[in-house]
Amino acid sequence: MPMDVFDRFLRPLRGGPLTRRYPDEPVALPPTVRGLPEVDPSRCDATGACVSACPTGAITLEQGTWSVDAGRCVFCAICATACPQGAIRLGTRFELASRSRDGDPGTALTREIDRRVGRSLHIRHVDAGSCNGCDWEIAALLNPYHDIQRLGIDFVASPRHADLLLVTGVMTRNLEEAALRTYEAMPEPRLVVAVGACAISGGVFAGTYAARDGVADVLPVDVFVPGCPPRPEALIQGLLVAVGRMVPRAGVEEGSPSA
């Protein structure tokens, strides 16, 4: 048998499938995983060290109540290392997709999308000024481990063929016009999912002259997927939430989840 035939067709059969079954089966997270920061209230002295150390202003401490905005958090663990009491640790929560930043659930459009697209979803991706971390995680959805096509979801080349616009990055002023025209080229009904801290709030780039503070300043966002970048399973959850095939996790739907 020619080596080529073995290599391309038979060798892959020997190893068995690599594909993981998320969301039907849970993700095996390593112990090092950096999920959303959590505080141990019994150890928190409200010194505010975490608030001033946070590079994106994601943490607030009002009247002794500690909370973190998942849409600003970049999961850097600087808060945990800054806390003199060691009261903060990075948890394991990564399924953080929410339908809004301000509590408006917006389910009507989701039901309409669900009725129209059924279980099939076609996505156009736009990088509106990301560091490309989010984009590589989106690309990882197509590798054999995640194989997003198993869920009836695929990426298309043209916005004219897309149901959903997946936007990464801060929405730079240089790209704004192209992003808007891409959205306008999509048939209705259309969904917009903002991926990552930059697309949700500007992330570490909030306040720059060169960009907006997130995608929602320019496009109507239906679902926000926090992370820096969100891991592939978090992206899958966000996409399934967008089409009503998954529900946001408890404590996330109201915008800013607090620990």
Added chain:
Amino acid sequence: MSGAVEFPGGIEVRRVQPDELASTTARFIELGACYEMLVGLDERSVGGDGLAVEVDLSSVGGPFRLRADLPLAEPAYPSVARLVPAAAWDEREAKDLFGIIPLGHPDPRRLVLHERWPTGFHPLRKDVDGVLRPPLGDRRYVPFEVHGDGVYQLPVGPIHAGIIEPGHFRFSAVGERILHLDARLFFAHRGLEKLVEGRSFESAAPVVERACGVCTVTHALAYAQAVEALTGTAIPDRARWGRLVLAELERLYNHVGDLGNMCAGVGFYPGVSRLGALKERLLRLNEAVSGHRYLMGSVAPGGLRLDLNEGGLLALAAELGPIGHELGGAIRSVIRSAGVMARFHLAGVVPGELARTLGATGVAARASGLEDDLRLDEPYGAYQDIEVSAAGAATGDVAARFHVRAQEAQEAIRLVAQGLAHLQPGPVRAIAARQPAAGETARCGAEGPRGTSRIWLRAGANGTIDRFHLRSASFANWPVVVAAVPGDLVPDFPLINKSFELCYACTDR
């Protein structure tokens, strides 16, 4: 040459008259120096009264810098790019961001701030408020096009068909043959360099890491070394070797992913799938070791922000052998495919002389026969105590870049194993030994998956940043991609582009 010689940050600065900058730079290059970058400066924050432009060079005698002071009223000087083409994009950037005019520049169009930005808005000047977002106008981009019988224009992007970053490519072609490519980038320009001004070295680090998601160790490392040079900080031994492990892991997963992407460029799906799976395996190991799939948040000024996880390191050590074996098998299956190699051979040829003239770095340089690797040329950190074997090829085509990347991926596996053997328990972070005086500068580099990235850093008052400049490896290499494609076929462009595998994010910043 004129003016005083000083040695801030240990590197000689020679003052030259503005009209001598280009000729002096060219003379040093003729004598064997290498052009590294050109940096625009606003001297008003460090006691000066105008702007300045600095050319950084390296030579066998060490690095040195040429600086020309420019009056605020008329900040112009004869263009360096007329004599040194590698300076072309640097000068266009300084023109947009500082309003420093390179007289006689071969392509004086806008680069970083697109045409719609208002005239006279130069955000890196010290008197411009960094949060100001001026209204944009409707001035349009004028592409460079070739016209003639049978020549047509093919615009592509900035929104592409695949999952890639934004860039606009304008091909002038006859049939399928490319006559000229005009690349318009900087759609991902986020104003990073202005954003970190005035911040402490510590608080700027998470922003610097996010210049680019897949060169994050490289940039964090170059930045950390620059801060450590300014603050006289020596880092603990575990951090030195930890950084080497992280830097080589970054090279490894990038190269494995890029080898797979080159297969995607010719539609060879067995390779795409196999190398894509291997990349995912490496990303999982990255997370097990560092807590982040792309290794963010590990390298910080003074050492490592978070220690490497012992369990993850053990898993990594156990996996290196099988990963090397699988990588070798995947590479052989690509090389054995005659159809793939026929597409790789003689596509996107960059002759060595062109690579040198344009300032190519990394795989783009080494595949064209240039010996260029900062780990060997100016060893830093643990690279001073370890032998790195240089990769190289001479033909300068896609196949050469494939081979160089394949050699480097295998070498990265070997270096990770060596780094792991040197990792001893101990502290991972040192505190800064001193605070630099305002105006002190440092310039440090790191060899990443795409070549040498350099950071130019000047301290302000109280341990803050006065000026930060990142000359990424991708920034240096983009003009090389543009020069590589004329004569090639339009359908080969995605392949040629993938063979360089440059980031837009760290080019655009």
